[in-house]
Amino acid sequence: xLPMAKECSIRAAMKIRALYFLLPLAxxxxxxxxxxxxxxxxxxxxxxxxxxxxxxxxGACGDTEQKPEVFGAKxxxxxxxxxxxxxxxxxxxxxxxxxxxxxxIVRANCQTRGxxxxxxxxxxxxxxPITVRFKDYEFFVPLNSRGATVKLDGRVEIxxxxxxxxxxxxxxxxxxxxxxxxxxxxxxxxxASGVEMCNRAKK
Numbered sequence: 238x239l240p241m242a243k244e245c246s247i248r249a250a251m252k253i254r255a256l257y258f259l260l261p262l263a264x265x266x267x268x269x270x271x272x273x274x275x276x277x278x279x280x281x282x283x284x285x286x287x288x289x290x291x292x293x294x295x296g297a298c299g300d301t302e303q304k305p306e307v308f309g310a311k312x313x314x315x316x317x318x319x320x321x322x323x324x325x326x327x328x329x330x331x332x333x334x335x336x337x338x339x340x341x342i343v344r345a346n347c348q349t350r351g352x353x354x355x356x357x358x359x360x361x362x363x364x365x366p367i368t369v370r371f372k373d374y375e376f377f378v379p380l381n382s383r384g385a386t387v388k389l390d391g392r393v394e395i396x397x398x399x400x401x402x403x404x405x406x407x408x409x410x411x412x413x414x415x416x417x418x419x420x421x422x423x424x425x426x427x428x429a430s431g432v433e434m435c436n437r438a439k440k
Contacts, residue, residue: 309376310431332393348410351377385437391427
């Protein structure tokens with residue numbers, strides 16, 4: 238009987254030793270799941286920034302060494318003062334029927350032909366965008382213009398888009414947050430005669 242008792246003692250000692258090593262692991266795993274005492278609660282990872290927001294924010298075309306791409310007519314009096322987009326959005330009536338020089342970042346553009354684009358202020362990625370169309374549809378911009386820096390000559394207009402026009406533009410990639418009950422939209426638009434584009438992501 239003595240050998241059997243000795244064997245039982247050895248087995249008991251082995252179980253105790255196993256528990257000794259496994260107990261700290263169990264406590265550690267439990268702490269990770271619960272966050273542990275005094276630890277900050279875990280939060281879902283932030284979504285990766287959209288392509289436009291991930292683009293480097295740079296100054297107006299001409300402030301970089303890159304030669305700009307030109308669409309439409311060459312910009313006239315390229316050294317004249319820029320009109321801030323924020324000022325145009327704030328009081329568009331004060332800028333209508335005037336030839337203005339402005340700059341911005343392309344937030345979105347037509348994904349069918351490149352016949353329009355939305356630009357936002359260079360230094361404010363959450364700034365209110367302005368829709369840009371092109372004079373007499375004589376030129377378009379590349380479909381992958383999103384995120385590029387643009388400088389343009391244009392005239393400001395205040396337009397009411399019909400529900401049909403809104404639907405058509407949405408099919409091309411536009412979005413509207415200010416629809417009226419009948420589906421129409423009133424918005425500030427710029428008709429550009431020429432555009433200089435820099436930092437376009439060419440694929």
